[in-house]
Amino acid sequence: xxxxxxxxxxxxxGTTNQVRALAHIDLHIDSGEFVVVIGTNGSGKSTLLNAVAxxxxxxxxxxxxxxxxxxxxxxxxxxxxxxxxFQDPFRGTAPNMSIAENLALASRRGKSRxxxxxxxxxxxxxxxxxxxxLNIGLEDRIDNLMGSLSGGQRQSLTLLMATWLKPxxxxxxxxxxxxDPKSGERVIKLTEEIVERDRLTTLMxxxxxxxxxxxxxxxxxxxxxxxxxxxxxxxxxxxxxxxLLDRFEQVRREEQLDExxxxxxxxxxx
Amino acid sequence: MTLLISSLTIGCILSLLAFGVxxxxxxxxxxxxxxxxxxxxxxxxxxxxxVSGVSxxxxxxxxxxGGMAAGMTTGLIHTRFKINGLLSGILVTTALYxxxxxxxxxxxxxxxxxxxxNTKIEALAKWMSGDVESIFLLGWDVAVKDLxxxxxxxxxxxxxxxxxxLFFRTQLxxxxxxxxDNADMVRALGVHEGNMIIIGLAxxxxxxxxxxxxxxxxxxxxxxxxxxxxxxxxxxSVIIGEALVGSIxxxxxxxxxxxxxxxFRLLVALALRWGLNPNDLKLITAVFVFIALILPGLLxxxxxxxxxxxxx
Numbered sequence: 001x002x003x004x005x006x007x008x009x010x011x012x013x014g015t016t017n018q019v020r021a022l023a024h025i026d027l028h029i030d031s032g033e034f035v036v037v038i039g040t041n042g043s044g045k046s047t048l049l050n051a052v053a054x055x056x057x058x059x060x061x062x063x064x065x066x067x068x069x070x071x072x073x074x075x076x077x078x079x080x081x082x083x084x085x086f087q088d089p090f091r092g093t094a095p096n097m098s099i100a101e102n103l104a105l106a107s108r109r110g111k112s113r114x115x116x117x118x119x120x121x122x123x124x125x126x127x128x129x130x131x132x133x134l135n136i137g138l139e140d141r142i143d144n145l146m147g148s149l150s151g152g153q154r155q156s157l158t159l160l161m162a163t164w165l166k167p168x169x170x171x172x173x174x175x176x177x178x179x180d181p182k183s184g185e186r187v188i189k190l191t192e193e194i195v196e197r198d199r200l201t202t203l204m205x206x207x208x209x210x211x212x213x214x215x216x217x218x219x220x221x222x223x224x225x226x227x228x229x230x231x232x233x234x235x236x237x238x239x240x241x242x243x244l245l246d247r248f249e250q251v252r253r254e255e256q257l258d259e260x261x262x263x264x265x266x267x268x269x270x
Numbered sequence: 271m272t273l274l275i276s277s278l279t280i281g282c283i284l285s286l287l288a289f290g291v292x293x294x295x296x297x298x299x300x301x302x303x304x305x306x307x308x309x310x311x312x313x314x315x316x317x318x319x320x321v322s323g324v325s326x327x328x329x330x331x332x333x334x335x336g337g338m339a340a341g342m343t344t345g346l347i348h349t350r351f352k353i354n355g356l357l358s359g360i361l362v363t364t365a366l367y368x369x370x371x372x373x374x375x376x377x378x379x380x381x382x383x384x385x386x387x388n389t390k391i392e393a394l395a396k397w398m399s400g401d402v403e404s405i406f407l408l409g410w411d412v413a414v415k416d417l418x419x420x421x422x423x424x425x426x427x428x429x430x431x432x433x434x435x436l437f438f439r440t441q442l443x444x445x446x447x448x449x450x451d452n453a454d455m456v457r458a459l460g461v462h463e464g465n466m467i468i469i470g471l472a473x474x475x476x477x478x479x480x481x482x483x484x485x486x487x488x489x490x491x492x493x494x495x496x497x498x499x500x501x502x503x504x505x506x507s508v509i510i511g512e513a514l515v516g517s518i519x520x521x522x523x524x525x526x527x528x529x530x531x532x533x534f535r536l537l538v539a540l541a542l543r544w545g546l547n548p549n550d551l552k553l554i555t556a557v558f559v560f561i562a563l564i565l566p567g568l569l570x571x572x573x574x575x576x577x578x579x580x581x582x
Contacts, residue, residue, distance in 0.1 A: 117440060
């Protein structure tokens with residue numbers, strides 16, 4: 001479903017801030033796979049997701065989604081294939097428009113938008129039904145402004161919006177990192193439910209070792225713009241948080257990271 | 271009384287300007303100075319067509335299209351060539367100054383003795399009222415033709431406002447509003463954000479050029495200088511309107527823009543009548559808009575300080 005071939009990306013080339021964010025990445029994801037990406041800060045995991053989404057053009061390589069070469073397509077032109085949830089719960093929804101209008105916009109993701117009413121009777125009914133499925137009592141408030149909702153509620157709705165039209169690929173960019181633990185838990189549960197129900201091909205970046213160990217059926221570990229581990233099938237199922245920490249420790253030793261950075265890592269992940 | 275009615279009529283006409291500013295400044299957060307060029311552009315197009323004997327209705331339509339083209343140009347410069355929005359507007363406005371001189375062939379065209387929309391309205395009013403010159407209204411003698419103009423423009427504004435409201439509830443219209451509200455989101459939903467800005471600027475400047483065309487006919491001349499300060503006037507109307515209706519919902523905002531425009535014109539007329547030097551008008555308007563723009567932040571800071579002293 002997703003094919004990344006030899007993709008590289010350099011930020012700020014030719015300056016002192018030059019960063020090799022992606023170095024010759026090859027990755028193939030089958031239809032229906034739920035892939036979790038984990039890595040330290042600056043490992044390139046979010047860059048990988050953004051490269052697939054089309055936030056910036058890549059320096060070399062090709063990206064195929066559902067058999068289509070999207071390498072040269074800008075972000076908006078790929079949107080028909082991709083459902084996307086951002087880390088920042090405020091980036092996925094329009095605060096000064098109603099809940100219903102936000103969802104109605106998502107009901108035409110990647111399609112043409114003409115002079116039909118955005119909130120036709122059938123769209124409004126579908127919006128109510130969708131919102132009801134969240135079980136957070138928002139179905140009576142669909143005319144309220146999106147900006148009046150909490151981050152967790154907005155992130156749940158963004159997830160609904162990203163998956164309203166079944167995307168060829170669902171991209172989740174640390175979508176629970178900015179939420180309080182309880183809302184984060186709820187959004188993760190909702191994610192698993194939707195992905196399971198619609199058998200969505202999913203690429204999820206996470207900061208949480210716990211999520212990485214327990215969610216999805218494949219785990220990719222990134223470091224300095226490269227994929228250093230790819231756990232699949234039974235191996236992924238056996239994986240525990242401690243195993244992941246060991247792997248990071250191993251990387252640390254291999255790369256002779258200094259002790260302070262490792263401490264930082266532990267503080268961050270344990 | 272005549273002064274009151276004529277300032278209300280101009281307020282109605284300039285509601286179109288307020289609608290245009292509302293679209294660019296409030297929906298897209300785009301301070302579009304093209305407004306100043308396109309209002310004179312609309313006036314120039316309408317004036318030259320009317321002088322050459324074209325029907326005033328067609329002249330107005332042509333002005334609207336001309337304004338759309340101007341707005342589209344600003345939008346293209348801004349989105350395709352990544353030039354700062356304000357600068358894009360300044361470039362187009364500067365260019366329009368020369369274009370307006372070419373369109374009119376001179377710096378102003380008088381329309382007092384031409385067949386304009388107003389002569390048609392007045393003829394219609396005369397026919398409908400059976401040749402009555404003036405009627406007695408609320409204790410004043412009101413000229414029928416003045417009243418007819420006011421009613422006509424008010425209905426026109428109500429209709430235009432309604433159409434804008436409906437447009438922004440279509441699929442395209444909601445996508446445009448969303449593009450101004452959250453660009454990341456609309457891109458992720460497959461909307462070309464730049465195109466939305468271009469359409470918004472085209473619509474806005476079309477309305478503003480139409481305001482110019484109507485204003486030229488109402489005041490009886492088109493002048494190449496008539497755009498100066500118009501953006502700030504439009505902003506003043508929008509801001510007064512928001513204070514009056516106190517809601518950010520589009521329907522209220524549009525109604526507010528009309529109310530703001532009417533009230534603003536009324537205040538201007540009163541101030542001039544009470545002896546304000548007309549030369550100071552733009553200075554005072556600019557100061558007013560400045561205060562209105564910083565006031566929300568200022569109030570918040572005062573609130574915050576109060577809270578701090580309470581906690582201390």
